[in-house]
Amino acid sequence: MLATRQAPAPARPEAKPAAAPEPERPGLVRLSDRQIAKAGIRTDAADGGRLFRHxxxxxxxxxxxNNTARIAVKTTGTVVELRKGLGDRVAKGEVVALLDSREIADAKGEYLAAHVSADLQKTLYQRDKELWDKRISSEQQYLRSQASYQDLKVKEDAARRKLTFLGLGPAEINALASQPEAQFERQEIRSPIAGKVVERRVDLGAAVGRDNLETELYSVVxxxxxxxxxxxxxxxxxxxxxxxxxxxxxxxxxxxxxxxxxxxxxxxxxxxxxxxxxxxxxxxxxxxxxxxxxxxxxxxxxxPVRVLVPSEAVQTIEGKPTVFVRVPEGFEARSVTVGRSDDRDVEVTAGLEPGEVIAVANSFTLKAELGKAAAED
The missing domain is CATH 2.40.30.170 (Efflux pump adaptor protein, beta barrel domain)
Known part of the structure; x- marks a missing residue:
């Protein structure tokens, strides 16, 4: 009986030693997008800007x-109507109150009398001038007529100025001839500006005007x-x-x-x-x-500065100003040189280029993570 020889088992290949892990880059903080969002780390691109001092x-x-008015009266009288109250809005030129005043009535009558006299004398003066030009009447008659007209015109102008001083506008004065005499005592008080009534100083029926009486009706702002x-x-x-x-x-x-x-x-x-x-x-x-x-x-x-970042983006690590630049693995700490600063931002003069994305909010979290990794090493 022939003995069989068993073939030797094939030799196993020698196991290769495992590759050494790639050394961690200094300053790298590994974070996923989800971790970044959860930590509230906000990023933005570095860019130029302007430094402000506040x-x-x-x-x-x-x-x-410049936008405040006190609505006052310039004559004595009695308040017969108040059309606005506290908080009401008024338009410029709007009537806010009505006043009855004997002084106003007298001034209106004085003006109308002067106006009628001046208007009549103007007609006589123009007639005498035409007659003098044709040498039909004497020069003396013409000159007397001219002097009379000029005198009456001066009185009319003075009466008109008095009404203006008492608060009547040009349109009101021009309309006096058509106003019923019974309304001569009535005066409309208007707001000089648009705004809101913030104060009312008188009540209905109050006596107002000079002689230690209240002169202001409203304050408008x-x-x-x-x-x-x-x-x-x-x-x-x-x-x-x-x-x-x-x-x-x-x-x-x-x-x-x-x-x-x-x-x-x-x-x-x-x-x-x-x-x-x-x-x-x-x-x-x-x-x-x-x-x-x-x-x-x-x-x-x-x-103006070339590279400007928020002050919160700059952390001090090992005594050096540092920013965290966004990289695929997370963030990388990078030392920078800083220049001027204001209340919110700081200038970076070296170590960072415009367009590079950095952590601009909650960068202290990255500093803490970097310190934790260094302690573990």
Missing amino acids: LHVPATIVPSA DLTKVWIDLAVTPGDLPLVREGQTVTVRTDATGATAEGRIVFIGPVLDQNTRAARVVAELANPDETWRPGSFVAAEIKVSDK
Whole structure:
């Protein structure tokens, strides 16, 4: 019996040693898109911009003195009708009250008498002039007629000026000839501006006018433009100029708006030692109410820079200013050189190019992750 020889088993290939893991790049923070969103990390591209310096000052919203009117009477009389109440809107030239005044009646009568006399004498003067030109009448007659007309015209003009002073407009004066004499005592009181009634100082039937009587009937304010009263310290005053932009914000609603400086006070307040600076603010929907306290920022400088990033984007790592640049794996810490800064942004002079995407919000989270990874190593 032949013994069979068993063939030797094939030799197994020698196992190769496992490849060493690729070393982690210094400064790399690995995060997925989902992790980035969950951490609230917001990104944006670095870009050029302008650096602004702001002064933060306390401020108050006040009515614009240019848009405020006190409706007053210039003659003595009695209020017979009040057509507006508190909060009512008025148009420019709208009648807001009616007044009965003996003084007005006398002035109207005086004017009409002077007007009729001057008008009649004008006709006589023109007739005498024609006769003199034809040498039908004497020169003496013509000159007497001319002098009489000029004298009556002066009286008519004086009576007209008196009515104007008492508050009558040109249209009202011209219409007096057709007005019934029974209405001569009646005077219409009109608003000189459009706005809202903020104060009514008299009641129906009140005696008004001179001789220690009330003269003001209403206060009207146009709130479509308001003023911002700013208190600026003497040290900051040299930085403030007319025309500079002022941003105001109210803590109550968080609303913001921009105005421009229109006035810088030449003297300091004796109590606060601050200068009064006034900015004008458009207020078409009347949301900014006079008397409100607001926080104000005055933009006092404006400079262009090549690369500008939010201050929150720059973290200090190992004593160096650092930003986190977006890479496919997450973010990479990169040291940069910073220049000037303002209240919100900082200039990057080296280490970052326009267009590179960086973390601009919650970058401190990336700094913490980077520090955690370094501690584990």
